[in-house]
Amino acid sequence: MRMILVDDEKLALEFLERQLSKVGDIEIVGKYTDPLIARDEILHRDVDAVFLDISLPELDGIRLADQLLEKKPNLNIIFVTAYNEYAVQAFDLNALDYIVKPVQTERLIKTLDRIRQRINLRAKSHVIHSGDIHLNVFRQVSVGEIGNMSLLQWRTSKAQELFLYLLQHREQLVRKSVLIDLLWQDHDSEKIYSQLYTTVYHIRKALEPYKDRFQIANTTEGYVLHLNQIVLDINEWDRRIGTLPPLTADSIDLYQELTKLYTGDYLQEYDYWWAESERQRYKSQWLKLSYDMGDWHYRNGALEQAAASYLNIIFHDSLEERAYYQLMVIYSEQQPAMVHRQYQLLESVLEEELGEAPSDYITEWYKVWQESNQILKH
Structure with missing residues (x-):
């Protein structure tokens, strides 16, 4: 495995290099005390993992990791820190692991095993076609390619809510009468259908940049929203949670990857009563997975990882x-x-x-x- 080490203390870099040389087939392709130079090298070199000190001058390790993962989302980042207070931030940033100094060889062996497992897992995982775009509805609705997500822009709040309601019922017929009852209960009945048609028109205009990725089919009775080559985060969640094996040392990374897909509650930023049932369903699933992970780490004596799981739960709720x-x-x-x-x-x-x-x-x-x-x- 090809690795880069980053620490503002030269002695700490040399110590970590010696420890790594004891535990496996490792190629250290760079060691840096300057985080800005390290950032440029990591972004332009082919590396499997980065061991990154959190307390760095000019650009701290948390911010540096955020910048690296924005450009290289599959990069394996391992934080090295003198304190465990950064556990939640490390977990939330999708870091693979964090190690408390002084780094012990036994602890490094576990980390390297996790890196290998994640590399193998990603090689075998579901492949997303290059033509696909992503649509995220956990926490806030955003769309685009990984590393270039943006918020959908709506002309009216009605257009936003109608689209999200159709999205919740994607690939299903939603009757016009249901939409009218949802959005225009108190309006003049003679103008209701005109307002519905205008709102659907605004939705189609907002989705034009994505061409045929979103299709709203119109029938006499209602509308059906079709998604084409759209990777929807809740679909990915449902697919993965339905195939999770029992929690073991071999499967813990699958659980870790899945819980990180949950960036917040379903439509968290949108106060729609009709979304509450789905919101609670996904949250209950995420909480169970998070507690299962924390409890498993605790039973196996991995107290740092157990604490990180529980801290992350508190961070979200x-x-x-x-x-x-x-x-x-x-x-x-x-x-x-x-x-x-x-x-x-x-x-x-x-x-x-x-x-x-x-x-x-x-x-x-x-x-x-x-x-x-x-x-x-x-």
């Missing part, structure tokens, strides 16, 4: 009590101050958002832990 609880259990082994911190955060967010206290099982666990921690101090 700050009211998920169980995620705070699992973090408290992890931190109770070595970081007592973080146990207090997580409990205080949970207490604060529940009081502010819901006017409630943490669940009894969490409060009881915290009380028992505090008492036992005091005994150990004495």
Whole structure:
């Protein structure tokens, strides 16, 4: 595997190079202390992975990774950091892994195995034709090629909502009467159909840049939205989740890749009541996968990865009590101050958002832990 190492400390670079030389068939094609030079080299060279320090001058590792992944979305980035506080950002950026300094050979072996698995997985995965364009509806609606996504522009809010409703019911007939009840309940009945036809016209005009990728078929009774060579993120989600094998060391990367496809709730930025059922369905699936991953890592002693999973859950939904609880259990082994911190955060967010206290099982666990921690101090 071809790799580039980036760290502003020369001694740290040399140490990492020595550690890597012990654990496998690795070709280090570049070592850089300057992140700007490193960025140019990575973008113009054929590399499989980048080991990247987070605390860099001029351009920190998080921002550098974001820029690299925008141009090379399949690049394997491994963060090397002296702290674990960047776990959520690393996870959210689609980084493959992050390692806490000093880097140990046993930990590197696991990381290199994950790189190989991801490379093999992508080689065997579903191939998207070069002519396809992507349409994302997790969080915010965007369309285009990977690395060049943009928001759809609508002349009216009615056009936007009607399109998204047709999209939710894609490849199905949606009756005109249903659309009228949805969008024009209080309008003059004599003008309703005229407004419907005008809105559909505006949708077609907005979709013109994509030619025949979106087709709205008109029938006497209603409309059918057809997608041609469109990679829809929720279709990809449904396809992958339907073929997931049991969670094991061999399949953990499949779970990791799938959870990263979920960038936010379904149509999160759009307050449409009719989308709520689908929104909750996808969110429930994502939460189950995320908890399954965190629990699996915890059972297998990978506490950093377990914590990253639970932190990512909280990042997306700050009211998920169980995620705070699992973090408290992890931190109770070595970081007592973080146990207090997580409990205080949970207490604060529940009081502010819901006017409630943490669940009894969490409060009881915290009380028992505090008492036992005091005994150990004495």
